[in-house]
Amino acid sequence: MARRPLPRILSSGSAQIARSREIARTAADSATDVLHPLITVSRGLRKLAASARARWAATPKERRGPTLLLVAACVLVVALMPYGPLLALVLLMGAAAWKGRERPVVKTGPDDAEIARLKGLYEALVPYFSVPDDPAPLFAHGGDWSGAFGEYAFDADGRLSRLRIAYPPYFTDGEPAARARIEQLLHAKSGRGREYRFDWDEEGNRLDLSVLPALPTTIAAQRFVTVPGETVLGFTDAEAVQRTVPVVSEDGTQDAPAVVWRTGPRSAEPHLLAVGRPGSGTTSLLRSITLQALPHGDVVIVDGGGTGEYACLTGRDGVLAVECGLPGALATLEWAAHETERRLIAANRARQAGQPAPEDTRRPLWILLDRPGVLGDLAAADGRPDPQELLQVPLRHGRAAQVTVVVAEQFDNADTLSEAVRTHTRARIVLGPAAPEEVAAVLGARPHTTPTPEVPAGRGYARLGTGPVLRLQVPATPDPYDEATSETHRRAVLELLPERRAVTAPPAPTTPPVIMVKAPDALTVTDTVSLATTTVETVPAASTEPAPAPRAEADPGPAPFQTPVPAEG
Numbered sequence: 399m400a401r402r403p404l405p406r407i408l409s410s411g412s413a414q415i416a417r418s419r420e421i422a423r424t425a426a427d428s429a430t431d432v433l434h435p436l437i438t439v440s441r442g443l444r445k446l447a448a449s450a451r452a453r454w455a456a457t458p459k460e461r462r463g464p465t466l467l468l469v470a471a472c473v474l475v476v477a478l479m480p481y482g483p484l485l486a487l488v489l490l491m492g493a494a495a496w497k498g499r500e501r502p503v504v505k506t507g508p509d510d511a512e513i514a515r516l517k518g519l520y521e522a523l524v525p526y527f528s529v530p531d532d533p534a535p536l537f538a539h540g541g542d543w544s545g546a547f548g549e550y551a552f553d554a555d556g557r558l559s560r561l562r563i564a565y566p567p568y569f570t571d572g573e574p575a576a577r578a579r580i581e582q583l584l585h586a587k588s589g590r591g592r593e594y595r596f597d598w599d600e601e602g603n604r605l606d607l608s609v610l611p612a613l614p615t616t617i618a619a620q621r622f623v624t625v626p627g628e629t630v631l632g633f634t635d636a637e638a639v640q641r642t643v644p645v646v647s648e649d650g651t652q653d654a655p656a657v658v659w660r661t662g663p664r665s666a667e668p669h670l671l672a673v674g675r676p677g678s679g680t681t682s683l684l685r686s687i688t689l690q691a692l693p694h695g696d697v698v699i700v701d702g703g704g705t706g707e708y709a710c711l712t713g714r715d716g717v718l719a720v721e722c723g724l725p726g727a728l729a730t731l732e733w734a735a736h737e738t739e740r741r742l743i744a745a746n747r748a749r750q751a752g753q754p755a756p757e758d759t760r761r762p763l764w765i766l767l768d769r770p771g772v773l774g775d776l777a778a779a780d781g782r783p784d785p786q787e788l789l790q791v792p793l794r795h796g797r798a799a800q801v802t803v804v805v806a807e808q809f810d811n812a813d814t815l816s817e818a819v820r821t822h823t824r825a826r827i828v829l830g831p832a833a834p835e836e837v838a839a840v841l842g843a844r845p846h847t848t849p850t851p852e853v854p855a856g857r858g859y860a861r862l863g864t865g866p867v868l869r870l871q872v873p874a875t876p877d878p879y880d881e882a883t884s885e886t887h888r889r890a891v892l893e894l895l896p897e898r899r900a901v902t903a904p905p906a907p908t909t910p911p912v913i914m915v916k917a918p919d920a921l922t923v924t925d926t927v928s929l930a931t932t933t934v935e936t937v938p939a940a941s942t943e944p945a946p947a948p949r950a951e952a953d954p955g956p957a958p959f960q961t962p963v964p965a966e967g
Contacts, residue, residue, distance in 0.1 A: 439491060442498025512552055516543050519558075519587050526580060527565045536566050553609070557589040563605040571600050574844060578834065580605070585848045593869075594848045610635065610847060613871035615854050616648040618890045619686055620873070626694040627662040627762075629687055631827065631860055632870040639868070657860050657868055659825055661762070661802045667863045668797040671815075671823035672806040673840050678830025679856035679872050680806040681707045684766050686875040687804055689894045692716040695762030695800075698734055700727045700785070702769035710878050715896040724776045724785075731788035734765050734801070738792045741799035763801045765792055770819075771811030786816040793822040809836065827870065829858035843867050 457465060476482040508516065520543035527537040527546075536546055551560040561584075570576045581596050584607055588594065597606040613633060622630045623643050630643065633654045642653040661668055670687075674680040688697050688711060697717050699708050704722040712720045721727045741759040748755045767789070774784045792801045805819055809832070826841045831853055838844045841861040847869060856872030878888040878895075 435495070438498045439494045440498070442494030442496065445497045446494055508550070508552070511556055515556070515558065516547060516550065519543075519561075519584075520546060522583060522587055523563070523580075526576075526583070527569055529568065532566065532568075536564065548604075557592075558607070559609045561588075561607040563607070565603055565605060567603050569603075571598055571603075578844070581848065591850065593850050596846055596848075610869070613857065613869060614647065614649075614654070615856070615871060615874065617645050617654060617871075617873050618647075618887050619689060619875040619894055620646060620890060621894065622656070622690065624658065624690070627660055627665075629659045629661065629690050630873070631657045631659050631683070631687075632856065632872040633657065634860075634868045634870055638866070657862075657870055659862060662800065663797055665797060667825035669793055669803040669823045670805070670825040670827065671819065671840075672804070672827040672829065673809060673812055674806075674827075674829035674858065675809055675831065677855060678858065680808075680829055681768060681877075682856055682875045683827065683829065683872045684708075684768055684804060684806055685711075685877070685891070686873055688717075688764070688766060689875065689891070691762065691764045691802075692896055695764055697764045697766065698730055700730060700765075700767045700770075700773070702727070702767065702772040702785075704772075706879075707768075707877050710891070710895060713898045715899055717896075724773055724780065724782065727773055727785050728777070728782060728788070731765070731767075731785050734763070735788050735791040737763065738795055738799045738801050741801070742795055745799070760800060763799075765789070765801065765803045766806075767804070768806045769808065769811070770805060771807060771814035774814055784816065786819060789816070790818045793818050812840070824863050825861075827858060827860045829856065829870075829872070832858075837867075841867055845869075 454462075476486050479485075520537065520541070521539060523546075524537045524539055524541075528535045535541070546564050547561060548564060549560065549562040550558065553559045565571070577596075577598065581594075584596070585594055588607070593610045593612070595608050595610050597608075599605070613635075617633060622645070624630060633645075634657050636642075636655045639655045639657065641656060641658060643656045643658075644651060645654045647654075659667065659670065672680045672683055684699075685708070688699065688708075691697055692714070693716075695716070697711070699711060699717065699720045701708050701720065701722045706722070708720050711717045719726070719730045721730045741763075745755040745759050748759075767785070770786050774786060777784050789803060789805075792799075792803050795801075796803055803823070805815070805823060807815060828837050828840050831851055832849060834844050834849065837849065837859055841859060843861065843866075845859050845867045854871075856870075856874065858870050858872075859867050860870040861867045874887055875891060876883040876887050878891045
């Protein structure tokens with residue numbers, strides 16, 4: 399049986415209804431746009447009337463009569479003024495339009511997802527901030543989280559970016575272990591992969607959690623605005639230090655907060671120790687320190703790794719030696735110890751004579767030792783003394799002799815550092831990813847932030863003496879001879895390198911020297927003896943001149959630091 403078609407009015411009714419709804423909606427939008435000023439003024443008049451009614455209700459009864467009289471007098475004055483009613487009407491419409499304008503909706507509280515996150519964090523803190531004997535616990539299962547969390551903020555992803563926590567007074571906030579448990583819990587519950595800062599207020603029983611932005615990595619090696627005796631180790635947070643230096647980065651010129659290390663006779667931290675993992679940037683740190691030290695002093699570099707990372711400094715003005723092998727390293731460090739003693743003796747004699755210290759004792763001398771553990775293993779295998787033993791004199795008396803020692807080592811060989819290095823290096827730096835316990839073992843204090851598992855090269859922590867632990871980003875100072883170095887960084891490092899010293903060979907003698915030998919009394923003639931040798935070594939006289947500096951190239955033995963043996967006649 400064939401189906402009969404529906405009536406036309408029923409088949410086309412839904413389309414007509416939809417079209418009618420669209421026409422009505424368009425007309426309503428058009429009317430709203432046209433009547434928007436009138437709607438705004440009406441809303442404003444309604445708000446002004448409600449405000450006037452509330453003000454009248456709040457006025458005491460004994461003051462209502464004088465208020466009515468004052469209003470009537472104002473209306474009369476306006477009515478008698480030329481164009482007074484028109485001006486009053488314009489002012490009223492303007493006030494109504496301003497009062498009735500649409501304002502953006504201000505979020506006054508957390509949404510459901512944020513409330514759930516705060517509740518979960520509150521419940522997680524209950525076992526740590528509550529005891530069974532507390533009659534009115536601030537933290538309790540199923541309690542009110544709003545009484546414990548004072549201020550909070552969320553980022554665009556719905557994760558906590560700032561939180562203030564009020565904890566009970568009996569919590570042991572003076573114990574580092576108790577603090578570490580709370581910080582680890584907040585780090586896990588607030589979201590991993592970010593760096594958090596924890597500020598403990600023991601007096602007010604408050605803990606402030608905040609998310610720190612990443613330190614900029616766009617600052618490369620350059621000539622920083624410092625005075626002699628100051629070295630920029632890197633850059634940190636703006637609120638952590640009180641000094642900024644102008645720098646040029648990829649984003650332009652700006653004032654960056656810098657971690658400045660002061661050396662010299664009045665320094666409380668005359669020597670530096672840097673510890674990190676492979677690829678963390680300790681070698682770049684030593685290169686940065688070298689480039690800043692060369693304009694005002696002399697530098698001696700001992701590369702224990704022997705990777706040639708300091709080849710760009712070989713033969714430069716101010717670079718006395720760049721040693722990679724064990725014999726040259728031992729000879730260089732032995733010379734540095736003798737030079738420190740000579741400076742102390744010369745300065746002491748000058749003070750006793752009432753004269754200023756000699757000029758050669760006031761020029762800073764920097765001793766940079768990279769990876770001494772490797773050299774120590776080689777020395778032990780060869781039956782030679784550990785190179786770190788030769789650092790005892792520069793470490794102990796370097797501050798008075800204008801000698802600064804910088805040692806860089808990896809975490810794997812940190813236990814091979816000598817007692818003198820551990821004792822006298824009061825400026826400490828940790829670079830690369832490290833656990834809080836490892837950072838505390840090197841710096842002597844735990845950082846106030848949570849280390850992230852992945853950090854760029856040159857990122858870490860610094861502590862000068864007994865000061866606070868600061869976040870640090872070392873300026874990019876790569877090896878300019880490395881093929882992986884960008885052209886911008888290569889050019890920045892090469893521009894800071896001093897000129898190379900001109901090396902001239904001594905002229906060769908044209909004729910062998912002739913020595914006149916006096917014959918014994920039995921002979922009556924003078925014989926002339928021609929020597930086939932071209933050089934004759936003599937014993938130098940005692941002098942107070944500075945010890946000769948080591949050669950910049952690799953030396954197979956301690957020849958430059960030994961007194962030549964006189965020739966036999």
